[in-house]
Amino acid sequence: MKPDDFESQLQRQTLKPLPPEWRAEILQAARQAAAQPPRSTAGWSVWLWPCPQAWAGLAAVWMAILALNLAAGWKPFRGSARETSGRVELNWLALQEQQRRLTQLLNPPAPHPIAAPPKSPAQPAQSWIGQRAVNAV
Amino acid sequence: MLSPRDLERLYDEHAPTVFAFLLACTRHEADARDVLQEAFVKLARLPGGLDGVRDERAFLLRLANNLAIDLFRRRGTRERHHDLFAAEIANRFAPAADPDVAAFRERLSVVLGELPAEQRAVVHLKLWAGLTFEQIATTLDVSPNTAASRYRYGIDKLRTRLRPLYDELNRADGHSAPTTPKP
Numbered sequence: 001m002k003p004d005d006f007e008s009q010l011q012r013q014t015l016k017p018l019p020p021e022w023r024a025e026i027l028q029a030a031r032q033a034a035a036q037p038p039r040s041t042a043g044w045s046v047w048l049w050p051c052p053q054a055w056a057g058l059a060a061v062w063m064a065i066l067a068l069n070l071a072a073g074w075k076p077f078r079g080s081a082r083e084t085s086g087r088v089e090l091n092w093l094a095l096q097e098q099q100r101r102l103t104q105l106l107n108p109p110a111p112h113p114i115a116a117p118p119k120s121p122a123q124p125a126q127s128w129i130g131q132r133a134v135n136a137v
Numbered sequence: 138m139l140s141p142r143d144l145e146r147l148y149d150e151h152a153p154t155v156f157a158f159l160l161a162c163t164r165h166e167a168d169a170r171d172v173l174q175e176a177f178v179k180l181a182r183l184p185g186g187l188d189g190v191r192d193e194r195a196f197l198l199r200l201a202n203n204l205a206i207d208l209f210r211r212r213g214t215r216e217r218h219h220d221l222f223a224a225e226i227a228n229r230f231a232p233a234a235d236p237d238v239a240a241f242r243e244r245l246s247v248v249l250g251e252l253p254a255e256q257r258a259v260v261h262l263k264l265w266a267g268l269t270f271e272q273i274a275t276t277l278d279v280s281p282n283t284a285a286s287r288y289r290y291g292i293d294k295l296r297t298r299l300r301p302l303y304d305e306l307n308r309a310d311g312h313s314a315p316t317t318p319k320p
Binding site: 006007009010011013014015016017018022023025026027029030031033034 | 138139141144145148149152153156157160170173174177178180181182228229230231233241242245264265292295296299303
């Protein structure tokens with residue numbers, strides 16, 4: 001593209017020169033930097049630098065999810081391992097006791113020959129299990 | 138790694154162009170100096186030096202442009218006011234003895250400062266760094282068509298804003314436009 005008069009006119013304007021006193025300072029800084037070992041680029045700022053807004057947005061989303069969970073009444077389990085094992089043990093004992101009773105109910109002990117008890121108004125009332133055993137005999 | 142002699146040669150050959158471009162980008166002399174120094178520090182640390190780089194000047198301009206963008210990102214919104222005021226601070230042109238030339242350069246500096254940053258960068262690289270649109274596209278990481286359209290928009294704005302002064306100076310001089318005095 002051929003520049004017109006106006007563009008040529010602009011091109012002819014002399015730009016501000018580079019201050020000569022900067023040369024020594026800038027080259028000195030560059031030489032020092034070259035002499036130093038390269039800095040480690042590890043670190044959060046370097047890792048997050050490519051797009052800090054995206055990381056900030058992601059963090060905000062996680063915070064929102066956490067807030068919603070807390071608001072919905074979700075409570076994380078805070079028990080220790082010892083409490084957990086104790087609870088399991090209690091449940092196991094309760095289950096064993098339940099099985100024992102069930103076995104007793106289903107296989108009752110052999111009934112003794114029962115003599116007809118003398119009727120007495122002082123005799124206590126029999127339980128329903130005892131009544132059932134009597135009926136079975 | 139570049140030797141000290143290589144660094145000196147690169148500075149002498151390209152630092153004036155890079156500095157002028159940075160002054161156009163940052164519009165502040167102290168910022169332009171900081172970024173220029175940072176560019177040479179990075180250059181000195183390059184493990185392979187400039188091996189494989191075909192156009193040293195384009196490479197340096199691209200490096201400087203990226204560092205200037207990083208500077209603006211680091212500053213963010215807080216420093217945008219500083220950037221606006223810098224339009225009045227930085228004078229991008231050499232002082233001139235002729236008052237007409239001095240007035241034109243002063244006005245040109247102000248109007249350039251009013252252009253959007255992307256148009257200003259393209260106009261500067263085309264007019265004062267002498268790059269082609271392909272080289273500008275590589276330097277600024279845009280397409281050649283984008284570079285050309287930004288240049289056209291920028292030049293049209295400069296023409297509109299500077300035309301009254303340009304014509305007035307031409308009329309006052311009879312026929313001559315405000316040109317740089319020949320040494």
